[in-house]
Amino acid sequence: MQSNAGMEYDYSIVKLFLWTTVIFGIVGMLIGVLIAAQLAYPELNYLLGEYGTFSRLRPLHTNVVIYGFTLSAIWASFYYSGQRVLKVSIAESKFLSILIKVHFGLYIIAAAAMVVTLLMGITASKEYAQMEWPLDIVIVLIWVIWGVAMFGLIGIRREKTLYISMWYYIACFLGVAMLYLFNNMALPTYFFSGGLGNIMHSVSMYSGTNDAMVQWWWGHNAVAFVFTVPIIAMIYYFLPKESGQAIYSYKLSLLSFWGLMFVYLWAGGHHLLWSTVPDWVQTMSSVFSIILILPSWGSAINMLLTMKGGWNQLTENPIIKLMVLASTFYMLATLEGPIQAVKSVNAIAHFTDWIPGHVHDGTLGWVAFMAFAAVMHMAPRVFKREIYSKSLLDAQFWLQTVAIVLYFASMWIAGITQGMMWRAVDEYGNLMYSFIDTVSVLHPYYVIRALGGFLYFVGMLMFAYNFYKTATSGRKLETEPQFRSPMA
């Protein structure tokens, strides 16, 4: 290892992932707004022929926001904060410098292939795992490259202690690696049928109930290891760094980490409550979901208490605002999820709009707010320019906060209304309502949801403009800001 005198961190890969975060954010959320509007106004399904239908666009929305927007933000954050907490530059290793370029290049190829194949209707039909087998192979390759880059960086580090964020990034890598492989085990039918059918088609190696259990083992842990674990890694670095206050309790961060690791993996079965999976699986996943509140709130409270003695920053710094509200939404979502996993509550909640309501508390409030904060913290440091507009960032924050409230409030009401109407029976035990009755009642809430989504998307455009102007025409900075990000 060389001397670090005159050395600088290498942000070339960070810049690329920052741009893809913004681009995928716009694309993914635009599709989200369109499909929300389609649910309220079904005529909108026919704008683009088969390519504009809800069934084509819905998986595209989830895949672009998860594997485009969120993963880009995670990788930008990892390559930025990973170098910093390990006190080593990627530029110190020629191998790693080349490897990260391959990482980004393959990622863009896979993302483009994902968009094209899903639009064409080529899908494995598994939630959050729709991509067909050739893409799965590319994704495994990308993941291995990221792992080599991560452990390579750890191998040449100057700082021996791995900061808690690194633990979470490692968990993200290992968790997804294991679960993605298991869930995507499939046979390409073309090669096992003497060349019949489409070469892209495959069938799962599991069948029936087993397939469902493996699917939701992955499905729920995609939420754990893509939407939770790396986002905690991000906030444990960016909140202390932006506020200038060390993490409230390092011990609590360690305890929450191991608690989360142990408990999360057992909770996936709660997606299959009241289905044909064994009763003990349902009970176990329900119990583990309740226990999950403890490590989740341990992390969230630790984040909020990090601001102890520095709460004035909440009114002065929109990046802190984004992160504090992200922690708060993390608390809300991790309380709401376990409540939905209680079997009696789930009897009403299952298959209703309360579920996407819950998902969007977490994704819009926790994941995306944290991604926006991380991007805006990194931008002045990687582009060496002041943030273009504080007032625009503030306006974005308030607009999107209102948008989330509209989204989840409408979905809570819609979901519980829907669940109650499906179960309602008259004195003779006959169902009181037909399916179309619920659709008529829910229409206003679908309109409110689409409006909330639209406002959030407008906030995303404001963010993209602010980011673009920061990167290209923000006031130049002579020195790197230590804590609070400078903004005009």
Place this chain on the structure above:
Amino acid sequence: MSIADIQAYAYLVGTVIAVFVFYNYIVYLYRSEKRGEKDHEKFGKLALDDDITSKPLVDNNPEAKNEKKEK
């Protein structure tokens, strides 16, 4: 005893062991700090003092370790 029974008992035993290890870890973290053997909270500074020229909190450079031993 069927394979399902063995799995169930193994699961129960595994869970009890994991809980035992986890609670011991909590006791270790707090006790080692109370006795002054470890300062876990100092690692919180890793996010704050993260310039490439900053002195590492715990140096990973083997040369530096050898120098310390020689002294």
